[in-house]
Amino acid sequence: MPPFSLRRDPRVQRRWLLRALAAGALGLAAGSTPLPLVTLGPQRQPLGCAPHVGVHTRLTDEVEEWKIKRTLEMVREMGAHWAVEYFPWAYIESAPGRFDWSHSDLVIAHALRQGLQVVARLGFVPQWARPADTATSFLPQERYSHFASFCTRFAQRYGDRVRHYIVWNEPNLALEWGFRDPDPEGYALLLRRCYSAIKEVVPQAQVLGGALAPVAAAYAGPLAMGDLPFLARARDAGALESMDALAVHAYGWSAPPADEPGPDRVNFRRTEVLRSFLVDSGAAHLPVMVTEAGWNDHPRWTRAVRPAQRTQYTRDAYALAAERWPWCPFVAMWAFRYPWPQNSYQDYFSFVTPDFLARPIYHAVQDYALRCR
Amino acid sequence: MRRVAFVTLALLGASLLYYVFVAGGEDDSWDRVRERGRLRVGMDASFPPFEVVDAEGQVQGLDVDLADALARRLGLQLEIANIAFDGLHDALAGGEVDVLISALPYEAQRTQDVRYSTPYFVDGLVWVHAAGTGEPDAGYSGPVVVEAGSEAAMLARDRLPQVTTVEVMSEGEVLARLAETGGYGIVTRVSACALVADQGLAIGQHLTEAPYAVAANARASRLADEIMSTLAEVLESDEWMAIRRRWLGEAC
Numbered sequence: 001m002p003p004f005s006l007r008r009d010p011r012v013q014r015r016w017l018l019r020a021l022a023a024g025a026l027g028l029a030a031g032s033t034p035l036p037l038v039t040l041g042p043q044r045q046p047l048g049c050a051p052h053v054g055v056h057t058r059l060t061d062e063v064e065e066w067k068i069k070r071t072l073e074m075v076r077e078m079g080a081h082w083a084v085e086y087f088p089w090a091y092i093e094s095a096p097g098r099f100d101w102s103h104s105d106l107v108i109a110h111a112l113r114q115g116l117q118v119v120a121r122l123g124f125v126p127q128w129a130r131p132a133d134t135a136t137s138f139l140p141q142e143r144y145s146h147f148a149s150f151c152t153r154f155a156q157r158y159g160d161r162v163r164h165y166i167v168w169n170e171p172n173l174a175l176e177w178g179f180r181d182p183d184p185e186g187y188a189l190l191l192r193r194c195y196s197a198i199k200e201v202v203p204q205a206q207v208l209g210g211a212l213a214p215v216a217a218a219y220a221g222p223l224a225m226g227d228l229p230f231l232a233r234a235r236d237a238g239a240l241e242s243m244d245a246l247a248v249h250a251y252g253w254s255a256p257p258a259d260e261p262g263p264d265r266v267n268f269r270r271t272e273v274l275r276s277f278l279v280d281s282g283a284a285h286l287p288v289m290v291t292e293a294g295w296n297d298h299p300r301w302t303r304a305v306r307p308a309q310r311t312q313y314t315r316d317a318y319a320l321a322a323e324r325w326p327w328c329p330f331v332a333m334w335a336f337r338y339p340w341p342q343n344s345y346q347d348y349f350s351f352v353t354p355d356f357l358a359r360p361i362y363h364a365v366q367d368y369a370l371r372c373r
Numbered sequence: 374m375r376r377v378a379f380v381t382l383a384l385l386g387a388s389l390l391y392y393v394f395v396a397g398g399e400d401d402s403w404d405r406v407r408e409r410g411r412l413r414v415g416m417d418a419s420f421p422p423f424e425v426v427d428a429e430g431q432v433q434g435l436d437v438d439l440a441d442a443l444a445r446r447l448g449l450q451l452e453i454a455n456i457a458f459d460g461l462h463d464a465l466a467g468g469e470v471d472v473l474i475s476a477l478p479y480e481a482q483r484t485q486d487v488r489y490s491t492p493y494f495v496d497g498l499v500w501v502h503a504a505g506t507g508e509p510d511a512g513y514s515g516p517v518v519v520e521a522g523s524e525a526a527m528l529a530r531d532r533l534p535q536v537t538t539v540e541v542m543s544e545g546e547v548l549a550r551l552a553e554t555g556g557y558g559i560v561t562r563v564s565a566c567a568l569v570a571d572q573g574l575a576i577g578q579h580l581t582e583a584p585y586a587v588a589a590n591a592r593a594s595r596l597a598d599e600i601m602s603t604l605a606e607v608l609e610s611d612e613w614m615a616i617r618r619r620w621l622g623e624a625c
Contacts, residue, residue, distance in 0.1 A: 300420050300458050307522030308542050343480050344459045357531055360522045
């Protein structure tokens, strides 16, 4: 059949038409740059008149960028100035020397664009840095140098953009120390290594030590060491020389924020007991930064309060810290939002639901933080 | 062709033998419970009227009676393990208990490990109003009484922007206010059940739903089968209706 006839055949014509369309689509795709789905948006400034208001966000496992952005927008819109966020070592350096900064880059870029101060909590040991069948909180002492190298790389990556670091989390709990006996001297050494690593890169950064679980002596046991004895031994091992501030976890449980403090009581003002410890240890120059705090209003949790109490206590706690604690630059409440429902009491610490519905406590804190506007 | 058919049949036969004698044979969960003679039920006794520790230290409540009815029909003695709410699923997965009966919310993401029953009670937020008056109509813009800071307050703000919320300090106060002044309120259904009838109030439609179900270990499939089929019998019985009336009142 001659070529002319071929081109008149409708089946052949359809085939050529499809080829032409496909070629056109490919050409368009090759010649244009797709627009980003989520942009950082304009540079924002913190709102309101409560520069000490902070929250612990929980973006570690938040995958979608628009949700990261929306979360941090809502943090700012609530009137917070500080965002504490967890950056797991294992997520970033899953193999020795192989770094994936994509998620931490997103979180930090969006937080800074919202005008928030980022407090980076570092921890979570990758599999390659610990023995087989150990927990992610298990870091053998011979691997401290690897963690310090990670601290260096993190500080190099973010430089002056991240000015506050928390080294480890609640090392006075066996759970957070690889299911071993808490080891204040070991922690002091770990803190010293990471402190030096960060300060060498960003001398003006502030390294926070401690971040201990609030444990009164009466509740101490094989699973948890009292925070005061832990601090005393860590101090004797030189920990206070390896921190620029003490991180404190100040949960109120069922007591209101003004509840009297005491070494044997776990409440919001236990923070003052820890502050006194610093003063008595000759470290009055160290500020105290509350990196976790709050109340819970789960209907079935033994340490919970009623929703109205939680709202009032949280507002009162922010106010108390601002009025009475000149040595405390911020209070970060746990936890702003979870990426998905935890289906446990943890959901009732949050300020915003996973689908971005603001709980009444969000509006109450917003009223407090933006009252001057 | 004949060889292919032979190989296929051989493989099918081997799979069947493996399932019957190896995979299926490993699940002796129901036999072990029968030998033990006790049904171990996990519950967090801190949620009246479903389960609570009374003044004598005994666990009482709707779930206790339901567990008792289930155990009796299975020919077993009831053994209750009082476990904090957040430890219930771990206790089930670890084999410390055979079943959870604890006003347990259904969680879709657990269904690989957990076999849930059909819900035996649907909690969630409900309208409450004076008995004899109807539901608020769609355009209602008057006051609605809610517990301050609660999910009811969040829902009213988000879904009913036209109403004026009146916030009080507890769900009990919501009901007391409605009994005194009339009007509308939003509370959890479980709170409403026990109290509305005495106060001349009625429960209206659900605004949210939170179904409670019995949970068994999906990996102990034969035990789960026995529990679920027997539970279905209990939930259709007059005994179950009596249990509901006893603990939830006539309103529910």
